[in-house]
Amino acid sequence: MAVDTGAPTFERWLGAALTGDALDDTVWGHGERAVTFGRMRKETARTRDVLAAHGIGSGSTVAVQLLPSFTLLWTVFAAWSAGAQVMLMDPRLTPAETTRLLDLCEPQFHLTVDGPAPTLTSFRDECETVVLPRRSGRPAETDHRLVQFSSGSTGLPKVIGRTGRSLLDELDRFALLPEMPRRGERLLLLSSMAYSFGLIGGVLHALRHGVSLHFSGSPQPRDLLRILTERQIHAVFGVPVHFDLLSRVGRPGDLPALRLAVSGGEMLRPEVFHRFEEAFGVRIGQAYGMSEVGIIATDLAGRDAPPAVGLPAAGVHTDVVEGTLRVRLPEDPYLHADRTRRYEDGWLNTHDRCLVRPGDGVLEILGRTDSTVVIGGLNVDLTEIEAALLEHPAVTEAVVVYGEAIECHLVAEPALAKGELLAWCRERLSPHKVPKALHFVRRLPRTANGKAVRNRELLHASRERERQVIIR
Structure with missing residues (x-):
């Protein structure tokens, strides 16, 4: 198995982040429960021991298909800190979809929940984990730390790999954005942790910078508004439907702490942008990216209304060819490259129709060119x-x-x-x-x-x- 180059490696960074004494007072919360980083460290260490007892260690391949929960977080942290390659799978997949991905990627272990796939995956404190060894599984053959999945234009799943270096580079790009949540602030994370923005921009950024992370067990707008008010949330990350629902509950009253609202995952409608600003006095910012790349462009402060998504992030090189956005990547992000031709000559075709605004270079995303919708x-x-x-x-x-x-x-x-x-x-x-x-x-x-x-x-x-x- 290849080893990441550069310092620190992703595993060393994660280990340092989980052992730093300065983070003991930072709280992650859900409902009435608060989990300190000290508790997170202990649960991560305990889970790492459990995984080791099953034979999971450096070079292992582990498919993690757990419900959104603190259990999911410390399980992923434990697998990573043990040197395993983590394949994040959506818990809502049907048995047929799950089997197809397991057969395609051949992980050695499948961490899942007992029972049928849930239709709703609201956050909960903990969930039971079943460790299923797979005799046909194969150890990691690349240095990818994270494997994710995305549908392609042929209907077959695309398997996306991220190295530890690419994850750290993306964390650096987020850190360079002055609007991002900072130490001591409270972030309500509504974005899915199975996908890049929620996992990297939300969970890992919070871990790195001492941000208090909060979750909601209910998608109902009045429950979300109650969390914003009672916990004096500074920032909220979600998808357009969250902001659409919140903007419909009426004027929320005084929320002096709220300064940042960021939407990612799909196109934001202009009417939602304007209605939310009228109700909350905060513009919805945009974090435009994709699993293959991570963050591509940002306008976190919401300076421009949709379809603008902001300027390319630091270190991200883009080009527009025949109206379609392309992104420069050092290597093919697909682990089964024979299933796609989106990556050619060092450029990834996003299949997003794009305009570069004259004068300031802001990207405007106008829709899709293929059969994929978000x-x-x-x-x-x-x-x-x-x-x-x-x-x-x-x-x-x-x-x-x-x-x-x-x-x-x-x-x-x-x-x-x-x-x-x-x-x-x-x-x-x-x-x-x-x-x-x-x-x-x-x-x-x-x-x-x-x-x-x-x-x-x-x-x-x-x-x-x-x-x-x-x-x-």
Whole structure:
């Protein structure tokens, strides 16, 4: 196994961060429970001993699929500090999706929860962990410390690797941003810890700089507002839906501590940006990035309204080719490079349509160029949903598009009921991928060369012209 170069290594940095006496008084909180870094150190050490008893150590490959919790945090810290390669898997994956990723990546151990995959993954204090050895697993063959997953345009998962050096470099980029939460401040983290912004910009930045990290067990806006008020939160990190919900509860009253609100994961609508500022007196900032790269561009203070996402982060080199944003990377981030052609000649194609604003160089993100959309901060490949629908024996054609929600236009046998097809989808897809609307038509519109039309407006126009939608 290769070893990271440079000083400090990621493992040495993490070990130092977890043993620093200065962090004993910094509290991470959830509900009525407060966890000091001292407690976090003890639980990390205890968990590392448990993992060692199962044979997990330097060079091991460990798939971690736990619920959002303090248990997840100290389990990941323990695996990393032991020198293991951590594969972070979303706990909402179906058994079929989980098996597909495990077979693809071949980890030696699978850390999971007992029972069926949950549909809701709100933060909790602790969760039971089951350690499942996998005889077919393979030890780490690269120096990647973190492995994450993202859907691609073919519907097959892309496997993304981050070295310890790249994680430390991203932490340095966050540290150079003057608006980021600092020692003694309180950050409400709503972004998923299974993805880059929540994990690196939230958890690891807080660990590095002595920021108090707070979590919510409820996504309800009034519960979030109560946390903001009672704990005098200085900063909140989330996805657009969080800020949309918060902006709808009315004027919250006096929140003198709140100075920063940052959205990441998907495009922020201008109306949410303006409504939140009117209600809270704070502009929503943007953290634009992707798992393959980490943070790409930022406007944490929200100086510009969407679609602007700010200037490229320190050390990040970007280019716009034929209207599409590309990012310079020293190596291919994909561990199964044969599954994608997005990385070529040192440049990663983000598949995001982009404009560079004349005069100041601010990036404006205008949408996607491929079949991938981002919903609630999670990548969703629409062709994956189409493939699941077409597996049903009664479905002959299907086109999936995204507007306000995921919707499917399909041709099927008349006897097929909507409820039956939705149940079919729920068995094969994660909850956030299940279509919200099914439109049964006699035929799908096609282009002159025979390709199915994938424009939502044209699909609805064709549907209205035919007036032959089957009501189920």
